[in-house]
Amino acid sequence: MFIDKDKTVREDGMTKLTTQPNLSRPDDFYEALIEAHRGLSDDQSRDVNCKLVLLLANHIGDMDVLKDALEMARKGHEPETAT
Amino acid sequence: MLQTYQYPEFQYVPPRELSSDTVTRKPAVVVGAGPIGLTAALDLAAQGVPVVVLDDNNTVSIGSRAVCYAKRALEVWDRLGVAGPMVDKGIGWKIGKVFRDEEMVYQFDLLPEADHKMPAFINLQQYYLEEYLVERCKAYGDLVDLRWKNKVTGLENNADHVALTIATPDGDYRLDADWVIACDGAKSDIRGMIGASFEGQAFQDRFLIADVVMKADFPTERWFWFNPPFHRNQSVLLHKQCDNVWRIDFQLGWDADPEEEKKPENVIPRLKAMLGEDTEFELEWVSVYQFACRRMEHFRHGRLLFAGDAAHQVSPFGARGANTGVQDIDNLSWKLKRVMDGTAPESLLDTYDTERVFAADDNLMNSTRSTDFITPKSPISRAFRDATLDLAREHPFARALVNSGRLSMPTPYAASPLNTPDTDAFKGRMTPGTPAADAPVTADGQDAWLLNRLGGDFTVLYFTLDGGVPDELKAFEDDPAGVKVVTVGPGGLADVKGLVAERYDATPGSVYLIRPDQYVAARFRQFDARRLRVALDTALGKG
Numbered sequence: 157m158f159i160d161k162d163k164t165v166r167e168d169g170m171t172k173l174t175t176q177p178n179l180s181r182p183d184d185f186y187e188a189l190i191e192a193h194r195g196l197s198d199d200q201s202r203d204v205n206c207k208l209v210l211l212l213a214n215h216i217g218d219m220d221v222l223k224d225a226l227e228m229a230r231k232g233h234e235p236e237t238a239t
Numbered sequence: 240m241l242q243t244y245q246y247p248e249f250q251y252v253p254p255r256e257l258s259s260d261t262v263t264r265k266p267a268v269v270v271g272a273g274p275i276g277l278t279a280a281l282d283l284a285a286q287g288v289p290v291v292v293l294d295d296n297n298t299v300s301i302g303s304r305a306v307c308y309a310k311r312a313l314e315v316w317d318r319l320g321v322a323g324p325m326v327d328k329g330i331g332w333k334i335g336k337v338f339r340d341e342e343m344v345y346q347f348d349l350l351p352e353a354d355h356k357m358p359a360f361i362n363l364q365q366y367y368l369e370e371y372l373v374e375r376c377k378a379y380g381d382l383v384d385l386r387w388k389n390k391v392t393g394l395e396n397n398a399d400h401v402a403l404t405i406a407t408p409d410g411d412y413r414l415d416a417d418w419v420i421a422c423d424g425a426k427s428d429i430r431g432m433i434g435a436s437f438e439g440q441a442f443q444d445r446f447l448i449a450d451v452v453m454k455a456d457f458p459t460e461r462w463f464w465f466n467p468p469f470h471r472n473q474s475v476l477l478h479k480q481c482d483n484v485w486r487i488d489f490q491l492g493w494d495a496d497p498e499e500e501k502k503p504e505n506v507i508p509r510l511k512a513m514l515g516e517d518t519e520f521e522l523e524w525v526s527v528y529q530f531a532c533r534r535m536e537h538f539r540h541g542r543l544l545f546a547g548d549a550a551h552q553v554s555p556f557g558a559r560g561a562n563t564g565v566q567d568i569d570n571l572s573w574k575l576k577r578v579m580d581g582t583a584p585e586s587l588l589d590t591y592d593t594e595r596v597f598a599a600d601d602n603l604m605n606s607t608r609s610t611d612f613i614t615p616k617s618p619i620s621r622a623f624r625d626a627t628l629d630l631a632r633e634h635p636f637a638r639a640l641v642n643s644g645r646l647s648m649p650t651p652y653a654a655s656p657l658n659t660p661d662t663d664a665f666k667g668r669m670t671p672g673t674p675a676a677d678a679p680v681t682a683d684g685q686d687a688w689l690l691n692r693l694g695g696d697f698t699v700l701y702f703t704l705d706g707g708v709p710d711e712l713k714a715f716e717d718d719p720a721g722v723k724v725v726t727v728g729p730g731g732l733a734d735v736k737g738l739v740a741e742r743y744d745a746t747p748g749s750v751y752l753i754r755p756d757q758y759v760a761a762r763f764r765q766f767d768a769r770r771l772r773v774a775l776d777t778a779l780g781k782g
């Protein structure tokens with residue numbers, strides 16, 4: 157009876173997430189991304205990535221966009237162990 | 240251990256039915272005299288329904304359980320005339336501090352909105368709460384028949400009545416009831432008797448709950464630690480209660496041995512490490528809990544209705560158990576009364592189920608989220624948690640993600656079939672399905688509160704420009720379902736601070752239909768008898 161108010165489906169069925177090329181300087185960004193992890197252990201890198209996700213998520217703000225991104229990022233990754 | 244509180248012992252009186260050959264039939268029986276059962280008794284009595292309350296014990300809640308009661312629960316108790324002593328005795332706090340490792344990450348001020356009669360919440364030991372509820376029940380005399388040491392041992396859920404078997408120190412007896420409200424707690428015997436399921440998630444974690452009496456002048460603040468030096472890899476919560484009693488919750492992890500952890504020789508060193516070697520304190524209570532989040536599939540089973548922990552159990556993060564249980568009763572009592580009186584169809588009780596199951600899911604979601612933040616279940620979940628805490632030191636956006644328990648807020652019944660969706664344009668928060676906001680008013684020159692004028696009956700809240708009230712509107716007061724007209728404006732309540740108009744986005748002529756539980760059912764820019772009638776019928780489940 158009650159509707160999930162968080163579920164918004166756009167009329168055109170498209171996602172709100174931009175997957176068209178949007179980075180002004182793709183090579184620079186990629187280099188900076190790798191650079192941000194230079195010399196860090198795997199654990200430290202994981203922590204940096206976590207912060208990065210949180211910072212970018214806050215910048216985006218729009219829950220629909222974030223949901224699309226989360227879904228797209230997970231696509232193709234199935235849990236290895238039954239949960 | 241020290242005792243700051245004297246547990247009352249309520250008198251067991253052998254029930255009349257023990258020595259009778261005929262079976263008595265009562266209109267309403269409540270099983271369990273915890274906070275929820277006692278509130279149910281009060282709400283039924285307030286409507287003139289005689290009620291029998293059965294409890295297997297003869298005192299209030301033992302030890303340290305609920306501490307925090309939020310505004311909406313206090314408003315319900317205020318409607319029932321029992322919030323006064325709670326608020327007087329209870330402790331208010333506004334500042335919360337979040338620590339991680341050795342340092343404070345940030346502090347927050349709750350800054351509750353001003354101009355509400357009830358505070359955002361209070362801290363009060365559950366035994367005081369129950370004591371006040373029992374006192375209030377006693378003021379109803381015979382209308383509330385409190386039966387201590389009466390344990391329900393059998394139940395037959397029939398189409399037209401519920402038959403109960405009850406054990407007392409003097410033997411068993413039978414009692415029939417038109418309606419039964421089961422408020423017998425998380426381990427509900429009644430639920431077991433009808434074989435209903437209680438599903439959800441049990442958390443693989445344990446918590447040590449300690450009450451400590453301490454004269455130290457710790458400020459009246461809520462302190463929450465992630466991974467403190469005195470309790471590595473776990474969380475700790477410090478909260479002030481009344482009588483210089485402090486409540487401390489230690490997360491122990493799943494592998495902890497509850498019996499070992501409870502021993503004072505193990506608890507005291509932990510407390511010393513936390514409070515400082517020189518702080519004088521005495522231990523008053525220690526227990527170890529394991530928390531779960533689960534609910535029944537349905538809260539209505541014919542003439543048997545479940546409420547409180549019997550119907551749903553949440554982890555204590557965010558202080559939701561009693562707070563939400565009280566709102567079950569707020570939702571149920573007026574419906575039950577009208578079904579009893581025949582002014583609403585029996586199916587109105589099905590909306591108790593839909594509305595409160597919806598609210599229970601909201602609560603379960605909130606407490607599960609808090610639990611997941613406090614006790615991350617996977618390495619990545621923990622990494623995100625720690626990243627959030629890292630960022631929170633500097634960045635306010637990350638503080639919004641830190642979840643050490645969210646304050647219990649009422650769940651709006653956004654899509655309830657009892658609502659009349661808006662057709663007129665209104666701004667603000669008072670959409671149908673939302674609990675009515677309080678505001679200061681004056682009545683005949685005396686300071687008063689709007690919420691104290693709403694509830695019990697249906698209320699038509701009418702904003703008049705010139706003091707006039709249409710006759711057709713006044714005629715609603717003759718409705719057998721119980722309707723009162725409350726006017727704001729000349730001749731009625733004076734909106735001294737303009738906050739009623741502001742909070743309700745009201746203009747002269749605006750009409751609100753408010754349910755007996757103070758939830759907005761419908762609102763219109765202008766009074767129209769037909770539209771109001773349809774809205775009232777809809778709110779009574781005749782729609």
Ligand SMILES: Cc1cc2nc3c(=O)[nH]c(=O)nc-3n(C[C@H](O)[C@H](O)[C@H](O)COP(=O)(O)OP(=O)(O)OC[C@H]3O[C@@H](n4cnc5c(N)ncnc54)[C@H](O)[C@@H]3O)c2cc1C
Pocket residue numbers: 270271272273274275276293294295296300303304305306307308365389390391392422423424425427428429448528546547548549555558559560561562563564
């Ligand atoms: C550590 C802890 C902290 C908490 N903190 C908070 C908080 O801050 N805020 C909050 O709102 N909630 C909190 N809660 C939850 C709160 O304590 C419960 O939600 C609340 O007590 C539920 O009330 P109830 O009336 O439904 O059940 P209960 O309080 O469990 O009462 C049930 C009653 O039924 C009686 N009974 C049981 N079986 C029978 C039978 N067969 N016949 C007759 N009588 C029977 C029992 O004796 C008991 O009196 C906390 C709980 C714990 C454990």
